Amino acid sequence: MPHQPLIDSADLRARLQSDTPPIVLDCSNELSDADAGLAQYEAGHIPGARHVSLQHTLSGKRTGLNGRNPLPDASVFCSAMGAMGIAHDTQVVAYDDAGGLYAARLWWLLQWIGHAAVAVLDGGLASWHAAGQAVTQETPPPSAATLHLRAPLVxxxxxxxxxxxxxxxxxxxxxxxxxxxxxxxxxxxxxxxxxxxxxxxxxxxxxxxxxxxxxxxxxxxxxxxxxxxxxxxxxxxxxxxxxxxxxxxxxxxxxxxxxxxxxxxxxxxxxxxxxxxxxxxxxx
Known part of the structure; x- marks a missing residue:
């Protein structure tokens, strides 16, 4: 698909049923509770989605002067995305239940490591529910891929x-x-x-x-x-x-x-x- 910043629920459903489904990343998180996002994911998520933690994956180490959610090390983040099954030609779809707040962070970070094929689910999990789509509590099996750090696109x-x-x-x-x-x-x-x-x-x-x-x-x-x-x-x-x-x-x-x-x-x-x-x- 062209590298558009948004995707809707109907399009995502169709692509999940295609021969080359996207990797879906659940970005449910809370700024004040590092464990809340995973609990939300485990309660029900889009089938095939993997959870990504704001505090552990989408942020780096604090020094006291670099902010509360500093950028992660680019190489470490790139490896983490590869471990999610993302290769250079993989379409990624990010979503959350917070109006796209955390999904947008992932969208930006993937472009920061040079990966253009990423979109945010417009309306997030609520739009998936509104479209009558099912959620699951099943965790997908591991699916590692090779993803190399490339020049930033942002x-x-x-x-x-x-x-x-x-x-x-x-x-x-x-x-x-x-x-x-x-x-x-x-x-x-x-x-x-x-x-x-x-x-x-x-x-x-x-x-x-x-x-x-x-x-x-x-x-x-x-x-x-x-x-x-x-x-x-x-x-x-x-x-x-x-x-x-x-x-x-x-x-x-x-x-x-x-x-x-x-x-x-x-x-x-x-x-x-x-x-x-x-x-x-x-x-x-």
Whole structure:
């Protein structure tokens, strides 16, 4: 299939019955409970799906200054995906039950290791249920494959890049956190509250419609252009609390045709952990 960022339940069902079914990865997770995602998976998942842990697979080791969910080592992540049965020509479909929050992180990470054939199930597990499709508690047998690390298909920026960006603006930063945390209210996760000076707020859930599916490409494009002043994708950096929901905004912008948006992996959890970083607490 062409490398589209989204797939619907009907298309996924048909492809699972084909001669070359995709590898389906269940990304059920919770930021605050490392065991909750696996429990959700074991309670019922799309047949053939394998579970992927946010804390153990989709994140790396914390140093205290690199954020709450730093990127994993690229080679280690690549090996983990190979162990799931993903080869270079394998189509991957990621889903979750959180509006695509964790599935978007996997979608981004696979492109980060150079794997383009990945899509997110639009509407997630809820859309699978709504289509009348069955779930199972059976775990698929092991199916390892060879997957080599290749050049990244997505961009990142580092803390130092964004510090320099304050004085010589190159990118507009979009913050995917809720509006209250962006304003500096109800901050319970980080040591300091607020947002990066000059950043604008785009809560990731605004990418979804009332049914929990992504809005149309045209609507997303209108909304992002209104927020960014029509900037192209490569003039935008996406960040959030810890680099997870920021991937959801990148996925939404990709759907909207805004390509080349960069991720700040450490996001607010890294920025706010450094005592010398400037912070804004009111909307700029």
């Amino acid at each position: 961009q990142t920026v580092a803390y130092e890049d964004l510090r320099s960006n304050l004085d010589q603006p190159r990118w507009l930063v979009l913050d995917a956190r809720g509006a209250d945390r962006f304003r500096g209210e109800n901050e319970t996760l980080e040591a300091r509250a607020g947002h990066m000076p000059g950043a604008r707020n785009r809560p990731f859930r605004e990418n979804l419609d009332a049914n929990g599916r992504f809005k149309s490409a045209a609507q997303l494009r209108r909304e992002f252009h209104a927020l960014t002043g029509g900037r192209p994708g490569d003039a935008i950096v996406s960040q959030c609390g810890s680099g997870v929901s920021a991937c959801h905004n990148i996925l939404a912008m990709e759907i909207a045709g805004l390509h080349g948006v960069a991720l700040y992996p450490g996001s607010w959890s890294e920025w706010s952990a450094r005592a010398d970083t400037p912070i804004a607490v009111l909307d700029d």
